[in-house]
Amino acid sequence: MFALVDCNNFYASCERVFNPKMEGKPIVVLSNNDGCVIARSNEAKAVGVPMGAPAFEYEEMFAKNKVQVFSSNYALYGDMSDRVMQVLSRFTPEIEIYSIDEAFLDLTTFTLYDIEKYCANIRNTVKQETGIPVSIGIAPTKTLAKLANKYAKKRKKDIGVHLLRTTEQLKEALTNSEIGDVWGIGGQYTKFLKKHNINTAFDFTLANEQWVRKNLNVTGLKTLKELKGTPCYHLEQTPPAKKGICTSRSFGALVKDYGLLEESVATFASRCSEKLRKQHSVASVLQVFVHTNPFREQDAQYFNSKSITLPVPTNVSFELAKAAIMGLKIIYRKGYNFKKAGVIVTGIVPEQSVQLNIFENPKFAKNKSVMQSIDKINRTMGRDKVRLSVMGFDRKWKLRQEKKSPCYTTRWSELLTITV
């Protein structure tokens, strides 16, 4: 049996933990640059704020309904996520952290327990120790656990735990779940399946397997089998190393100037190098891209990218920044209003495989220890305490974040003060 633990309206709930005045009120959290709505409390959903709503179009609506608006605060959400996952790990070592707000638990060996009671206990403990409300779905496959979780959120709000085990329980939940709510069935497949008169998860379980294989390929077939109770996905306790790493941002204001673009691209390359070092990998290809704002129809549009093959795979920040700037010089065109830039590294292999190369460059060991020292300083003293000068200092291209809450749990200077 798998349990899927999913935090309710996670970002909105994080904002509420340290700001209890927000309890019971509609609140939304915006994407980077305060662009669109990416999280909503139940109250915000109830007054009709849609997911992805552009903030500037909804200003009046927010005011009218007294919706509290927050910029996203990833330092806070990341730390709260760690706390939730730590609590969950106490209940079983068989845990897969699936995303910032979700974890699968493998409860197969818990045969002597009342699983529903055990999960209710998990839910209460997480709430008690972190302040975050969660819902838990329990079922024989991951896809069914996802479905059970949705069901718990929709129909068993007060209990927050839903178990699917007997044929009757399964049939009832499948019949009452829309096909588009199934994990693995997105917008395109929903349209396609509805056209063929498959409207619920139960309808889908009656579909012909060859037909599903042909039209939704093997991933669709796996989804079908999982819904019918045959597990195709297992618990992944150690996440596999990433095959591609991307750092990109939209700018807070349009950028015309080459120098600012260069600062941003160097910064993105440096972030990619940090992420590579964190998973002990090196990359052999770096791609840099820039583009204008497609929403500004009055502006001339320009999209371009350049791939650079690195002479030796690397995770050294200045080597990646150098390559990124080289690429940027090739694709930069004067006179455009740039809105976004990014760096993607691919051709990722373990650091070990390069170190063992018999043609190893003596610079490699030296650079590696420089990077280790920089990482250590930045980890303890704060991000970018030591950085490449080409990354700049005043960050004119930085994000807009006008309504960011304090980093309650990760910055001494922003700790909550309680006045009695």
Place this chain on the structure above:
DNA sequence: TCTGGGGTCCTAGGACCC
């Protein structure tokens, strides 16, 4: 003024090899 960011897997088709 203003519209996010970061991933995965699968398939088809082209280039190339013997």
Place this chain on the structure above:
DNA sequence: TCTGGGGTCCTAGGACCC
């Protein structure tokens, strides 16, 4: 009339996830 058979690797594009 008629023109082999069996592979690999890479990339672009489309689907999905959070």
